[in-house]
Amino acid sequence: MRDKLILRNWARFKNWFRAKLQLRLLSLGLLGFGVLLCSWLLINTLRLQAVATGSVDTFFVLGGSIRREIYAAELTKQHPETRVLVSQGSLDPCILLIFQREQAPIRHVWLEKCANSTFDNFYFNIPLLDRWGVRKLKLITSPSHLPRAQWMAQILLGAHGIWVELDVVEEQGIPGNREHWLKTGLDVTRSVIWAVLSQFIQPKCSKLIPLTTVELQTWRNTGFKCEYQGKLKLD
Numbered sequence: 001m002r003d004k005l006i007l008r009n010w011a012r013f014k015n016w017f018r019a020k021l022q023l024r025l026l027s028l029g030l031l032g033f034g035v036l037l038c039s040w041l042l043i044n045t046l047r048l049q050a051v052a053t054g055s056v057d058t059f060f061v062l063g064g065s066i067r068r069e070i071y072a073a074e075l076t077k078q079h080p081e082t083r084v085l086v087s088q089g090s091l092d093p094c095i096l097l098i099f100q101r102e103q104a105p106i107r108h109v110w111l112e113k114c115a116n117s118t119f120d121n122f123y124f125n126i127p128l129l130d131r132w133g134v135r136k137l138k139l140i141t142s143p144s145h146l147p148r149a150q151w152m153a154q155i156l157l158g159a160h161g162i163w164v165e166l167d168v169v170e171e172q173g174i175p176g177n178r179e180h181w182l183k184t185g186l187d188v189t190r191s192v193i194w195a196v197l198s199q200f201i202q203p204k205c206s207k208l209i210p211l212t213t214v215e216l217q218t219w220r221n222t223g224f225k226c227e228y229q230g231k232l233k234l235d
Contacts, residue, residue: 047161051135056082056165058129058137062121062149063089066227068140069098071169075138077104083132084108087125088115093219094226096211101232106211113207118149119187119194122156124205126198129162136163142171148184152191159195172229 059082061072069089076084076099089095092111099106114124129137137157141149146168153164226232 048158048163051161052163054136054163056136056138058082058132058134059084059140060125060129060137061086061089061140062118062145063087063115064145065142065169065171066090066094066098066230067171068142068169069095070102070230071167072140073099073102073104075140075167076109077102080105080108082108083110083134085110085112085125085128087112087121090227090230091219091224092209092211092214093216093224094230094232096214096216097226097232097234098230099211109211111209111211111214112205113209114205118145118152119190121149122152122191123194123198124203126156126160127202127204128208129157130160130202134162136165138165138167140167140169142169144171144179146179148179148187151184151188155188155191155195156198159198 056079059072059075059079061068061084063086066089069086072084072086076082086095086109089111090098095109095111096106099109112125112128115121139149139153150164150166153166157164220234224234226234
């Protein structure tokens with residue numbers, strides 16, 4: 001009877017000790033993670049402050065309105081060496097016609113065709129921007145896209161040491177996109193999560209097209225149409 005009592009107490013002690021050890025290890029793990037996270041945030045903040053005063057090296061256009069692409073072409077004419085990345089914008093030939101009309105160079109213009117949402121605009125292009133070594137970009141969007149797009153850009157791109165300068169292009173008529181607090185909340189929340197995961201996961205877009213490779217004649221055979229606000233001649 002005494003032996004059974006000793007064994008029972010010993011088993012209780014082992015369970016207590018194991019639980020205590022697990023709790024201590026968990027606390028140390030959380031503390032270590034917190035220290036690493038704070039260190040990373042501090043280093044990244046200092047890195048962002050260092051590049052904030054530099055020059056813009058990329059124009060990042062969020063698709064959704066042809067007026068954004070017109071504005072990007074006007075900017076490119078003024079800054080011909082600046083790279084342009086259009087994420088899921090207008091049809092390829094429409095963008096080409098815009099740049100030709102504005103007499104803007106197209107040798108540094110890229111069209112990304114993988115994104116299907118604002119989150120995707122960043123999801124697919126962060127790895128590309130990292131490979132390009134981008135440190136400061138101009139985000140081109142519209143008022144109907146704010147503040148969601150701005151917050152997502154600052155969270156996701158900022159996590160990769162990229163400073164975001166916002167350029168807002170006014171739209172005409174009734175915008176197709178309508179912002180809602182729920183959509184903004186959900187996108188900002190998953191942006192915070194992806195800001196961490198994207199440090200290790202690098203999605204690839206297989207539909208990245210240099211504007212120089214777009215063949216107008218091939219597209220003309222398809223009878224394509226451009227957004228009327230572009231006022232483009234398709235003949």
